[in-house]
Amino acid sequence: MPFPFLPFPVFPRYIAATAAWLAVAAIWGGVPAVAAAPRGYPAGGALAGQRPRVIVSSDIGGSDPDDFQSMVHLLVYADVLDVEGLISSPPGKGRVADILEVIAAYEQDFPQLKRHSQTYPTPASLRALVKQGATEPAPEVGYSQPTEGSRWMVQRARRSGSPPGDNRPLWILVWGGISDVAQAVHDEPGIKAQIRVYSTGSWNTRNDPAARNYLHQRHRDLWWIESDTAFRGMYQGGRQDGPWGNRSFPDAHVRGHGALGDLLCRKKADLKMGDTPSLLYLLRGDPDGPTGEHWGGAFVPTDHGPHYWTDNPAAELREGNYAGAKTVNQWRVDYLGDWQARMDWTARAP
Numbered sequence: 219m220p221f222p223f224l225p226f227p228v229f230p231r232y233i234a235a236t237a238a239w240l241a242v243a244a245i246w247g248g249v250p251a252v253a254a255a256p257r258g259y260p261a262g263g264a265l266a267g268q269r270p271r272v273i274v275s276s277d278i279g280g281s282d283p284d285d286f287q288s289m290v291h292l293l294v295y296a297d298v299l300d301v302e303g304l305i306s307s308p309p310g311k312g313r314v315a316d317i318l319e320v321i322a323a324y325e326q327d328f329p330q331l332k333r334h335s336q337t338y339p340t341p342a343s344l345r346a347l348v349k350q351g352a353t354e355p356a357p358e359v360g361y362s363q364p365t366e367g368s369r370w371m372v373q374r375a376r377r378s379g380s381p382p383g384d385n386r387p388l389w390i391l392v393w394g395g396i397s398d399v400a401q402a403v404h405d406e407p408g409i410k411a412q413i414r415v416y417s418t419g420s421w422n423t424r425n426d427p428a429a430r431n432y433l434h435q436r437h438r439d440l441w442w443i444e445s446d447t448a449f450r451g452m453y454q455g456g457r458q459d460g461p462w463g464n465r466s467f468p469d470a471h472v473r474g475h476g477a478l479g480d481l482l483c484r485k486k487a488d489l490k491m492g493d494t495p496s497l498l499y500l501l502r503g504d505p506d507g508p509t510g511e512h513w514g515g516a517f518v519p520t521d522h523g524p525h526y527w528t529d530n531p532a533a534e535l536r537e538g539n540y541a542g543a544k545t546v547n548q549w550r551v552d553y554l555g556d557w558q559a560r561m562d563w564t565a566r567a568p
């Protein structure tokens with residue numbers, strides 16, 4: 219199949235990028251910034267008024283602190299999402315306490331965030347969505363026993379169509395082991411009609427291979443974006459000069475910006491947020507069309523199945539050895555600029 223993906227339009231994107239850069243440059247110089255116009259952004263997504271239902275399955279608290287960063291980023295966008303679950307799915311280190319630590323910071327910032335957007339969820343409602351998932355890799359067969367996390371995925375997936383007329387799918391963003399998704403699909407295969415999975419592979423797959431292989435081999439009809447390399451564009455390549463660097467950006471726009479900003483920098487001073495492209499995918503771009511442009515990447519079908527997409531292997535979209543990474547990092551100024559404005563909410567009056 220030919221690749222339908224086009225890596226540009228360049229012109230309108232650079233208009234938006236330039237406007238965003240000027241806004242940041244204004245802040246850099248102590249001048250009040252003007253928000254960049256969303257001209258040239260990918261059409262559709264949560265920031266365009268669509269409101270996805272989202273469960274995040276994270277190895278937060280494990281060997282890499284970057285999921286703390288991704289969780290902070292997620293919570294400052296929680297007003298444009300229906301967050302329906304925050305699941306600790308390590309495997310290995312990392313537990314629900316690590317998610318609760320981020321929610322505690324959110325609770326401190328909540329009154330200020332709420333001044334800017336009424337639809338932020340209460341800290342108590344978020345705590346009620348925190349569930350423990352699998353703490354060990356799946357055995358060779360790919361599944362074992364249900365966990366609190368896998369049961370929660372099944373329960374929320376079944377809610378699709380309730381209330382009547384709300385037929386939105388349930389997005390499951392996999393930031394850690396995929397064991398809980400595999401367990402949920404094994405226990406209730408019917409939920410495949412309701413769920414959409416965007417997973418970060420690579421290290422996660424190497425640490426929990428049987429669950430991933432079970433889904434890949436036994437559930438070829440699963441709606442699934444599997445990113446093994448494009449996600450690297452979150453911190454590799456793209457515009458990184460001046461205030462856009464992995465260290466300069468959080469120093470200027472995250473540290474000192476609420477309890478959430480300080481937590482992020484305390485956990486890891488330079489940006490990585492390797493799992494965040496899964497959320498960026500939902501923020502800007504048509505979530506129903508993985509081959510189109512999104513802040514969180516553009517993907518290609520394979521011969522695996524009709525609802526499976528992965529990284530685009532085109533040479534011009536590589537960043538170093540990472541296929542498809544430029545489908546993420548080409549939007550760096552846009553998604554960092556947008557996030558910057560939200561971090562400012564923690565410290566600024568409406």
Ligand SMILES: [Ca+2]
Pocket residue numbers: 276277278285393394493
């Ligand atoms: Ca992770």
